[in-house]
Amino acid sequence: MSSGAETTDPAQAPRPQFHVRCARELFEALESPDGSIRLAALQAVRNAPGTALSFGLHAKRALVDVLLSQAERFRGDLEWLHWIGALAAFRDPRIARLFASLITTESHTELLFALAHYLRAEPTDPIRIQLGAALMQNECVARARAVALVLAASPCLSTGEALRIGLLEPGDETPLPVFSAASGEWLNELGGPFQLEAQLELRRQGASTLAALVGHWDRLVESAKKWLLEWAAEIDADLVFDPTREVLTKKSNGLILPALEAAASLKRSPADLDGVIIPLLDHNEELVRRAAVMACRSALNWRLFFENEPSALVRQAFIAKIMVQEGWEAVSFALQQLASPDWRIRAAAADGLLSFGKPGVRAAFTLLPEASEPVRIGIARMVIHLADEELLDEFVRHCSLAGST
Numbered sequence: 001m002s003s004g005a006e007t008t009d010p011a012q013a014p015r016p017q018f019h020v021r022c023a024r025e026l027f028e029a030l031e032s033p034d035g036s037i038r039l040a041a042l043q044a045v046r047n048a049p050g051t052a053l054s055f056g057l058h059a060k061r062a063l064v065d066v067l068l069s070q071a072e073r074f075r076g077d078l079e080w081l082h083w084i085g086a087l088a089a090f091r092d093p094r095i096a097r098l099f100a101s102l103i104t105t106e107s108h109t110e111l112l113f114a115l116a117h118y119l120r121a122e123p124t125d126p127i128r129i130q131l132g133a134a135l136m137q138n139e140c141v142a143r144a145r146a147v148a149l150v151l152a153a154s155p156c157l158s159t160g161e162a163l164r165i166g167l168l169e170p171g172d173e174t175p176l177p178v179f180s181a182a183s184g185e186w187l188n189e190l191g192g193p194f195q196l197e198a199q200l201e202l203r204r205q206g207a208s209t210l211a212a213l214v215g216h217w218d219r220l221v222e223s224a225k226k227w228l229l230e231w232a233a234e235i236d237a238d239l240v241f242d243p244t245r246e247v248l249t250k251k252s253n254g255l256i257l258p259a260l261e262a263a264a265s266l267k268r269s270p271a272d273l274d275g276v277i278i279p280l281l282d283h284n285e286e287l288v289r290r291a292a293v294m295a296c297r298s299a300l301n302w303r304l305f306f307e308n309e310p311s312a313l314v315r316q317a318f319i320a321k322i323m324v325q326e327g328w329e330a331v332s333f334a335l336q337q338l339a340s341p342d343w344r345i346r347a348a349a350a351d352g353l354l355s356f357g358k359p360g361v362r363a364a365f366t367l368l369p370e371a372s373e374p375v376r377i378g379i380a381r382m383v384i385h386l387a388d389e390e391l392l393d394e395f396v397r398h399c400s401l402a403g404s405t
Contacts, residue, residue, distance in 0.1 A: 001026070001044055001051050020044075023058035027066050035079065038070075042086050049089035064092050071098070081111060088118050100127040103146060104134040112146035119150045128154075135161055138192045144168065160185045167197040176201055179209045187216060190224040199227050210239055217243050222254050229258035237265035248276040256280065260291035274298045286311040293317040299325060303333065316348035323352035331356070331363050338364060339375055346378050354382055358391055368398040 001020050020026045020041075029041035045052040045063070053063055064087075071083035084102075087095050096119065103115040124131060135147040148168040151161065159177065163185045166176040179186050179202060189198035202209050213220075213228055220228065225243070232240040240262050247259035260280070263273065278300075280292035290313055293305075302325060306318040319337060323330050330352070337349035353360035364379045371379070376399070383395045 001048060001055075020055075023055035023063070026052060026055055026063070027058055027061065030066050030070060039079070039082060042082050045086050046089055053090065064090055064094065068094060068098065081108075084111065084114070088114060091121075096122045097127075100130060103143065103150075104130050107140045107143065109142040112142050113149070116146035116149045124150065124154060132158070132161060135164060141193045144193070160188065163189060164194070167194050167201065178205055179212055183212070183216065187219055191221045195224060195227075199224075199231075203231060207235055207239070210235065214239055214243065222252075226255055226258050229255065229262045233258065233262040233265045237262045238267055241266065245273060245276070248273075248280070251280075256283075256288055257291055260288065260295045263295040264291070269297055271298075281305065286314050290314045290317045293321055296321075312342050312344045316344055319345070319348040319352055323355060328356065331360065334360075335363060335367060338378060339367060339371070341374075343374065346374065350378050350382050354385060358386065358388060361386060361391060362394070365394065365398045368395075369401070 020029060026041065026045075029037055030045075032038050032041070045067075055063070067083060067087050067090075071080065071087060074080045074083055087098070099115045099118050103112060103119065106112060106115075119127075131147050131151055134143055135151060137144065144164065145168050148165045151157065152165055152169045152171075154161075157165065159182050163176060163182060167189065170176075177185070186198060186202065189195060190202075192198075202213070210228070210231060214232075217225065217228075225247075229240055229243065229247075237244070244259045244262045244266075247255045248263065252259075260277070263269065263277065266273075274296055277292050277296045278298065280288055281296070283289050283292065289309075289311070293302075293314065294317055302318050302322045306315055306322065309315050309318060319334070322333060326333075334349045334352045337345050338353070340346050340349070350364075353364055356363075361379070361382045364382060367375055368379065380395065383391050
């Protein structure tokens with residue numbers, strides 16, 4: 001038996017070549033004080049585990065005895081992983097017990113999955129309790145994922161274990177329970193390291209699960225509350241009306257924005273809700289001010305707000321609000337903003353005029369005689385957006401007249 005461990009990489013020192021003919025020579029190499037000899041012997045064992053095992057005993061010790069002893073000796077050193085790799089080539093109850101212990105305590109990702117690969121072929125009953133605890137802990141994500149591989153085919157899983165394995169190892173073997181059948185377990189996952197996987201699966205269950213989740217609002221962590229508000233804003237914001245009012249009343253910083261977005265999506269909004277939204281028009285964050293503008297349904301003097309607003313992003317929202325509230329009477333205001341030097345304001349004004357269709361675009365043609373190039377480009381984009389040949393001809397004529405004067 002030889003190591004076969006020579007390297008062709010000139011940047012690495014070559015490992016010594018040696019040949020062993022018996023257990024004594026192999027064990028001496030594995031226990032050599034020279035690290036390069038130890039690693040060469042380990043490589044030889046990994047290359048030909050059957051041959052190494054066939055050497056039998058020496059001094060009443062077998063190969064696995066030596067490997068286990070050395071693995072314990074070098075635990076925590078860089079060399080340790082080489083010993084674990086060598087042990088993985090053999091099936092022995094002592095190795096299984098060691099690996100079961102390591103998978104519940106170590107955090108190195110590559111090591112954990114190597115241990116899991118070994119333990120999948122071992123009976124899990126003797127270590128079932130430890131594996132269950134390792135699966136359900138939240139401190140080490142890699143450990144939970146590795147143990148999920150080991151327990152995926154286990155016939156006796158608790159509801160919580162089945163749910164976590166289903167989230168981490170989706171497949172037909174572990175179908176996920178609906179939220180109503182395992183609400184406590186789902187809420188645990190929504191507050192843990194696999195909340196994104198849980199959110200994805202709960203979304204697939206539809207509006208009935210959304211409605212059920214709202215009933216557990218007080219048990220949700222903030223990140224889950226934010227996700228719930230965002231989900232409701234997409235499909236049925238009325239389901240989260242009470243949480244939305246609560247967030248806006250308490251001004252919960254991390255939830256104000258999704259709550260305002262949900263409020264803007266309500267089918268019907270009671271007038272008193274604007275009472276907690278209007279103060280947010282003066283919030284120090286522009287995204288919150290913008291969302292408050294979009295959610296507010298009161299008839300306010302939006303032009304005054306527009307004039308006093310420093311943020312172009314929020315001013316865009318004010319333009320949209322003014323166009324909706326004032327209708328055609330806001331066309332002159334939109335034309336003024338269409339000549340703004342800020343492209344974002346021009347874009348918002350163009351959107352407002354486009355909401356009136358061809359009459360809105362024709363109103364913009366009145367700017368063409370003295371329009372700057374950016375304004376003309378903006379109007380041209382409006383014409384292109386409507387894809388109307390008659391309107392295109394009118395635009396060309398106006399531009400020709402402007403160029404001849």
